[in-house]
Amino acid sequence: MSDAASGRMPLTGIRVLDLSRLMAGNMLTLQLADFGAEVIKVESAQGDTLRDWTNEGKPLWWKVYGRNKKSICLDLKSDADRQALLKLVPQAQVVIESFRHGGMEAFGLGPAVLHAANPQLVIVRISGWGQTGPYAHRPGFGTLVEAFSGFAQRNGFPDKPPALPNLGLADMIAGLSGAFATLAAVREVEVNGGLGQIIDLSLLEPMLGVLGPDAAIFQHTGKLPRRLGNRVENAAPRNAYLCSDGVWMVMSGSTQRMAERVLDAIGKPEGVSDPRYVNNAARIANVDSLDEMIGSFVAQRTLEENLVHFGQFEVTVGPMMNVDQLMRDPHVIGRQVLVEVPDPQLGSIMMHNVFPRLSRTPGRIRSTAPEIGQDQDLLGRSKPAN
Numbered sequence: 126m127s128d129a130a131s132g133r134m135p136l137t138g139i140r141v142l143d144l145s146r147l148m149a150g151n152m153l154t155l156q157l158a159d160f161g162a163e164v165i166k167v168e169s170a171q172g173d174t175l176r177d178w179t180n181e182g183k184p185l186w187w188k189v190y191g192r193n194k195k196s197i198c199l200d201l202k203s204d205a206d207r208q209a210l211l212k213l214v215p216q217a218q219v220v221i222e223s224f225r226h227g228g229m230e231a232f233g234l235g236p237a238v239l240h241a242a243n244p245q246l247v248i249v250r251i252s253g254w255g256q257t258g259p260y261a262h263r264p265g266f267g268t269l270v271e272a273f274s275g276f277a278q279r280n281g282f283p284d285k286p287p288a289l290p291n292l293g294l295a296d297m298i299a300g301l302s303g304a305f306a307t308l309a310a311v312r313e314v315e316v317n318g319g320l321g322q323i324i325d326l327s328l329l330e331p332m333l334g335v336l337g338p339d340a341a342i343f344q345h346t347g348k349l350p351r352r353l354g355n356r357v358e359n360a361a362p363r364n365a366y367l368c369s370d371g372v373w374m375v376m377s378g379s380t381q382r383m384a385e386r387v388l389d390a391i392g393k394p395e396g397v398s399d400p401r402y403v404n405n406a407a408r409i410a411n412v413d414s415l416d417e418m419i420g421s422f423v424a425q426r427t428l429e430e431n432l433v434h435f436g437q438f439e440v441t442v443g444p445m446m447n448v449d450q451l452m453r454d455p456h457v458i459g460r461q462v463l464v465e466v467p468d469p470q471l472g473s474i475m476m477h478n479v480f481p482r483l484s485r486t487p488g489r490i491r492s493t494a495p496e497i498g499q500d501q502d503l504l505g506r507s508k509p510a511n
Contacts, residue, residue, distance in 0.1 A: 134161025135486045139311065140216055142167055143194070144201075145223035146174045148267065148293040149251050149328060151190040152300025154221060157307065158193035159479045160488040162219075165503065166196045167210060172497040184494075188468060189476045191494025198498035198509050201232045209504050210234070214242040218311055221303075223251035226262045236323050246321040247310040249303060255327035267295035270328040276336060279350035287352070295328045302331035356416075361408040362387055364416055365445060366423040373445035374423060374431050383441060384408060390438035391422040468493040 139162040143154045151173070158164040166173060178186040199206040211234075214220065220239055222229050229235050236248050250256055253265010271277055271289055281288030303326045313319040339350050351358065355365045360379035368374055378384040381404065388396035396402045401411040408415055423431055428444055435442045444450070451457055452475065465473045479488035498509040
């Protein structure tokens with residue numbers, strides 16, 4: 126029997142106690158749970174705050190990001206419940222928390238206590254600013270980090286105010302980064318015979334990691350990043366263009382050969398030798414006139430006509446879609462990028478599939494998120510009354 130057919134997944138056998146709340150921790154443990162780790166959410170009687178993010182009364186954020194997890198209900202202010210948690214620690218490989226700085230220590234559950242119970246334990250501490258430094262004690266929601274990191278200042282159009290993302294971008298990035306760090310630390314224990322350790326996961330540092338070489342650019346040029354709308358600073362053409370049917374099409378001509386194809390496709394092959402468009406640096410300097418030419422051409426055709434036309438020239442273009450269009454797209458359907466998962470309360474829920482895709486031991490969605498205390502039997506207790 127193959128590994129996939131047997132149900133074995135790459136993280137089978139790893140137990141994670143997840144004391145975190147909201148997005149970063151839930152994204153981190155979602156990755157681990159999707160690939161077979163036993164993730165046990167340790168919740169208060171009120172549950173993870175993500176349960177309160179409802180749409181028309183339905184906890185869809187929680188249903189998606191709590192998938193494949195178990196739930197136990199504990200009051201960490203209670204001596205008995207802290208002892209119940211500590212009894213689970215020797216059988217766990219990972220503990221994840223996102224309390225405000227010093228929160229675990231205030232509960233009497235700091236790293237020294239946890240490592241005394243299990244020296245091989247990997248402890249992930251999620252915070253806005255990290256466990257050290259002048260800002261360590263400050264509250265640190267992702268919104269503050271998205272502004273502090275420089276992202277908001279460079280995001281949006283030049284004639285508009287800076288723009289924060291309208292989703293938990295810093296949290297999502299930190300969660301994905303944290304999943305990698307967790308597995309690196311678990312491997313140190315399992316393969317190299319190492320002891321457990323503390324992973325200091327701030328929201329700030331992974332956010333900076335995806336913003337490009339802004340610090341290096343400023344250091345060597347003295348130039349700050351600019352708000353460019355749908356353009357980018359290092360390649361042209363790259364923008365969104367309005368088609369005649371009122372639909373937006375995006376284009377990226379970020380290599381010399383691709384830019385030449387664009388000029389050919391819009392009937393301006395002579396642009397290849399035009400000093401204004403002859404190379405990438407020239408195109409960036411003259412991006413307004415370049416975008417005007419492309420925009421005028423695109424505006425005369427519907428989206429479908431544009432896609433067909435530019436496709437004949439092998440230009441990288443595509444539609445700007447909403448989620449309704451995405452759910453009906455043949456590629457999304459054919460590849461099962463989104464899947465419909467049965468849910469005992471809501472019937473079914475559409476959500477993103479497991480990623481990345483492993484050929485021999487793929488992850489899978491086994492369930493939507495649990496009810497509070499659904500797995501209280503792990504403590505030898507009954508499920509709490511609603």
